[in-house]
Amino acid sequence: MRVLVATIVAALAGGSATLAGAQHQHSHDPSTPVAPDTRQFVKFPAPLVEHTLANMRDHLQTLQEIQSQLAMGQTDVAAKVAETRLGMSSLGLHGAAEVSKYMPQGMQDAGTAMHRAASRFAITAQEAGVTGDLKPVFAGLAEITAQCVGCHAGYRLK
Template identity: 60%
Template sequence: MRLRLAAIMLALVASAGIATAQHHGHHDHGSHGGALPADARERVAFPPELAEHTLANMRDHLLALQQINEALAAGDMDQAGRIAEQRLGMTSLRLHGAAEVARFMPRGMQEAGTAMHKAASRFAIEAQNAGVTGEIKPALTALAETMAACVGCHAGYRLR
């Protein structure tokens, strides 16, 4: 069961990430003849202290995703949901100072962030449901959407 769960998670995350990156024009065509393509992401200017704060938040988001995966691997759906809501979901917005940071973001970056936070909250709910019903696919779909929003944002934007 755990191997099946891991395989499903990887397939969902990989397909969502590839689709999002391709949607933003970042296709992997294999070898680039030894040279990396120019970074075409939109550069977003944040005040230095907010840039550091935002980068620290993104590292924490990545750590939260790792911890969610660990909880899923252990079969602890409630813990996975708690981590998602507290660190990534809509509940986390105040903790991360989202209102202050959002005013420096282009609209697309704001929309990607909102999509990520909403998908994480959906995952938290679906993870709780899965703990009761055993039906994990809706939770994994919401987790894939959460990660796809991250991938899409990082594919399209970078802080300067």
């Protein structure tokens, strides 16, 4: 029985990897013309480019940690992670005042909206710990992510 389960798991894992690879590769067909990158180029001083990219990687890691905590039913932990690493109280941690000087207004607005959405999410996640209603939690998480997607779609660093 264990061999059968192991075989099924291996087949599913391989199938998932193949599907993911096929989905990823379809947009990189060399015969397909590539659309030009129309995002606004934002020039930061070199040390701030690395700092900002590291912050964005941390934001992405934080979103993953929030999702993991929600999957385990730990809405209170997800709330704390969101507020301390993405919310308005995290601005000092990321050096937002220094970095924002180099951002166009739209990029600043997207960043502020993301941090505010994270703080609202933290409150919503805490409330869900009492109510058990996760719909607003996932809507709040989508709002945070939408700000990230919007900013990355409009701006780029080099």
